[in-house]
Amino acid sequence: MKVFIVGTGLIGGSFALDLKAEVSNVEVYGIDESEQHLEEALKAGLIDHKAEFEDLAKADLVYLAIPVDASLQILPKVLDIVNDDCVVTDAGSTKEQLCLKVADHPRRRNYLAGHPIAGTEFSGPSAALHGLFKYKTNIICEIEKTAFKLQEKALEIFNAIGMRIRYMDPVSHDRHIAYVSHLSHISSFMLGKTVLEKEKNERDIFDLAGSGFASTVRLAKSSPEMWTPIFRQNKKNVMETLDEYISNLKHFRQLMEADNFEEVFQEMEKTNHIKDVLNGITQNENLKILENGK
Amino acid sequence: MKVFIVGTGLIGGSFALDLKAEVSNVEVYGIDESEQHLEEALKAGLIDHKAEFEDLAKADLVYLAIPVDASLQILPKVLDIVNDDCVVTDAGSTKEQLCLKVADHPRRRNYLAGHPIAGTEFSGPSAALHGLFKYKTNIICEIEKTAFKLQEKALEIFNAIGMRIRYMDPVSHDRHIAYVSHLSHISSFMLGKTVLEKEKNERDIFDLAGSGFASTVRLAKSSPEMWTPIFRQNKKNVMETLDEYISNLKHFRQLMEADNFEEVFQEMEKTNHIKDVLNGITQNENLKILENGK
Numbered sequence: 044m045k046v047f048i049v050g051t052g053l054i055g056g057s058f059a060l061d062l063k064a065e066v067s068n069v070e071v072y073g074i075d076e077s078e079q080h081l082e083e084a085l086k087a088g089l090i091d092h093k094a095e096f097e098d099l100a101k102a103d104l105v106y107l108a109i110p111v112d113a114s115l116q117i118l119p120k121v122l123d124i125v126n127d128d129c130v131v132t133d134a135g136s137t138k139e140q141l142c143l144k145v146a147d148h149p150r151r152r153n154y155l156a157g158h159p160i161a162g163t164e165f166s167g168p169s170a171a172l173h174g175l176f177k178y179k180t181n182i183i184c185e186i187e188k189t190a191f192k193l194q195e196k197a198l199e200i201f202n203a204i205g206m207r208i209r210y211m212d213p214v215s216h217d218r219h220i221a222y223v224s225h226l227s228h229i230s231s232f233m234l235g236k237t238v239l240e241k242e243k244n245e246r247d248i249f250d251l252a253g254s255g256f257a258s259t260v261r262l263a264k265s266s267p268e269m270w271t272p273i274f275r276q277n278k279k280n281v282m283e284t285l286d287e288y289i290s291n292l293k294h295f296r297q298l299m300e301a302d303n304f305e306e307v308f309q310e311m312e313k314t315n316h317i318k319d320v321l322n323g324i325t326q327n328e329n330l331k332i333l334e335n336g337k
Numbered sequence: 338m339k340v341f342i343v344g345t346g347l348i349g350g351s352f353a354l355d356l357k358a359e360v361s362n363v364e365v366y367g368i369d370e371s372e373q374h375l376e377e378a379l380k381a382g383l384i385d386h387k388a389e390f391e392d393l394a395k396a397d398l399v400y401l402a403i404p405v406d407a408s409l410q411i412l413p414k415v416l417d418i419v420n421d422d423c424v425v426t427d428a429g430s431t432k433e434q435l436c437l438k439v440a441d442h443p444r445r446r447n448y449l450a451g452h453p454i455a456g457t458e459f460s461g462p463s464a465a466l467h468g469l470f471k472y473k474t475n476i477i478c479e480i481e482k483t484a485f486k487l488q489e490k491a492l493e494i495f496n497a498i499g500m501r502i503r504y505m506d507p508v509s510h511d512r513h514i515a516y517v518s519h520l521s522h523i524s525s526f527m528l529g530k531t532v533l534e535k536e537k538n539e540r541d542i543f544d545l546a547g548s549g550f551a552s553t554v555r556l557a558k559s560s561p562e563m564w565t566p567i568f569r570q571n572k573k574n575v576m577e578t579l580d581e582y583i584s585n586l587k588h589f590r591q592l593m594e595a596d597n598f599e600e601v602f603q604e605m606e607k608t609n610h611i612k613d614v615l616n617g618i619t620q621n622e623n624l625k626i627l628e629n630g631k
Contacts, residue, residue, distance in 0.1 A: 285586065
């Protein structure tokens, strides 16, 4: 099987690694606008060959793992080139605009809209990890618009690398993911900014930071190249989550100002049951750690 | 050495475990207003004996690990009872009010004000961990007010369990720690609240959450009993950090609303260098993991 990875960074590179490990007879071709990334990906064994856009005609599977604004331009072009038996899927964190963009493309049935809930705060080929997708959710949108045989082919591969599948329409996807992913990134970036600004006047402030702080601002290391277009495409939903978040923070501040610490207590206690929610996520991580023998 | 742990939860219990492992001839006594916690601590081997307040007269070291409002009441009483050669130290996340409270106590020289930057989001004796303090910072306030011999005794113990020491005045401590610890807890709790509220109307929202979200809301599992008095005691500083955080979030929102995504990019890029800051913290964690062979 000839697999083409368009965008050989963290996500594309990890997908290639898993495919090579779990699926037999896979030959991986890399396409990237950065020649340096391509070289790195080749040296690290993520891809077997460097390739050009024209080569996509011989692809059996294309995996698009590039910033979501670039996908809007690139996906139609990829569909123009691929053959009838090739399935094209992607990893973008927004789905509504991309699905709209190709809605009337003559090769729409070759595309399967995907969003793997997997990643780290790092980027580039050197950040690629084997097993990144194991036990992670792949959200598939508009499955009904993909040709049966190509649905099957893609799902077999997702299954082989250990992903679980959830189906969703693109509009719901973008609204939900604004809450459980996009907002977290903004809260992290702004927390980091607040503390960095303070440090200009108060030296050594980070010398006092512990693992709690590190955990909360981890996402502030994420790539602005990747995240700016996500916020642009999902502007309406993200602004709604931001409004609710700011309103909750203001309310907490008002309770403190009024010395209403009984309510401050209640606010925290009511949120504590997030434990149960997070246990599910952490359990998946633990399963993976157990299995890797780490 | 007779060590008395007042408050046999996560912090007190972990301190007892480390002491037993790293210091010879340690006998640990537990005092807790919860009989159930005491029983748990005894069964788990965190403490060797249950004890009462009067028994503190025979203590060589007292470790106070209770909510910071309780410390204001309990520390003076502990100092009333202990003998001249006993050092009393604590783990509270606020230092200004506690240091003020005992400023004129006749046994002020027996007290060493401490704040270990160590912990997890869990609480109670069952959350106690061996090695919790290893490579972690213990912030010591007003060291000059503690008797020389007792400074020495306490520092030897902190050293034995692997802590590094930073000295600070209580006012600076409370201001700095508001940024790198207290604010993170509020940002996490309110992020958790925002998503939990949304989930009431939009089911299965958490089914899409990944490790990034889990990391950002981890601290929302923390104990309201512990955190409400911290926010009360550090109200002025915490409100200041909250104001700056909310202002940064609003600015980000305004940039999005104005479609100024170049500035959105800049905001994130400027904060990216938090990587370098966090590497220090993560490095300590990694050292620990390496050493434990995990």
